[in-house]
Amino acid sequence: MNDRRALVAEDTLLVLIALEMILEQHGIQVVGPASTVGEALALAETAAADIAILDVNLHGEMIFPVADCLIGRGIPVIFTTGYTLKDSLPPHLQTVPTIRKPYKAKDLMELVGQAFGLSDMKLEECP
Numbered sequence: 001m002n003d004r005r006a007l008v009a010e011d012t013l014l015v016l017i018a019l020e021m022i023l024e025q026h027g028i029q030v031v032g033p034a035s036t037v038g039e040a041l042a043l044a045e046t047a048a049a050d051i052a053i054l055d056v057n058l059h060g061e062m063i064f065p066v067a068d069c070l071i072g073r074g075i076p077v078i079f080t081t082g083y084t085l086k087d088s089l090p091p092h093l094q095t096v097p098t099i100r101k102p103y104k105a106k107d108l109m110e111l112v113g114q115a116f117g118l119s120d121m122k123l124e125e126c127p
Contacts, residue, residue, distance in 0.1 A: 006112075007049040008033040009040040009066060010080070011058045015101065019053065019080075022105045028112070037061040044069040051115055053108075056081040056089075056098075064090055071096075076115035078108075 006028050010016040020030050031049045034040035037058050044052070044066045052070045054063045056079050067077045079089075079098040089096070097111045 004028045004050045004116075005031050005048060007031040007040075007043055007047055007052040007054075007070070007075070009035070009037075009043075009052070009054045009058060009063060011035045011055060015055075015080075019108075022108060023053075025105075026109055026112075035059070037063060037066060040066040041069060044073070044075075049075055051075065051112060052077045053112075054079055056083070064093060067093055067096065078111050078115055 004027065006023050008016070008019060008023075008030050010019060010033055016033055020033070023030055031047045032039070032043050034043055035058065040054065040058065040063065049070075052067070052075055054067060054077060056063055063079070067079070070077050077096050079096055080101055080103065081098060082101045084100070089098075097115060099108055099111055
């Protein structure tokens with residue numbers, strides 16, 4: 001997976017550090033990271049990324065507009081969450097791979113590998 005880039009949105013510093021280490025160990029460069037939905041949306045609109053790993057809830061704000069933007073650009077998305085909320089995702093995002101925190105590096109990288117095969121998914125454009 002060398003030379004790949006992952007846009008990362010995470011608001012918990014320790015989780016972010018661990019995620020960056022996991023990605024870098026697998027040859028994936030981190031884009032961002034963003035700790036707010038606004039920062040993530042700004043990156044989502046223009047950043048070169050091969051995948052996005054998005055915490056569902058950044059400081060109380062849901063990440064869904066960012067996911068819509070990225071998917072609209074053909075960038076696969078993986079949600080991370082500390083909550084059980086798969087059923088509360090908007091209907092059009094319920095098929096987005098989701099991993100619950102705390103996650104194991106192996107499980108995350110398995111989803112990353114699978115997501116690279118889903119890059120043709122298209123939804124709404126950036127707002």
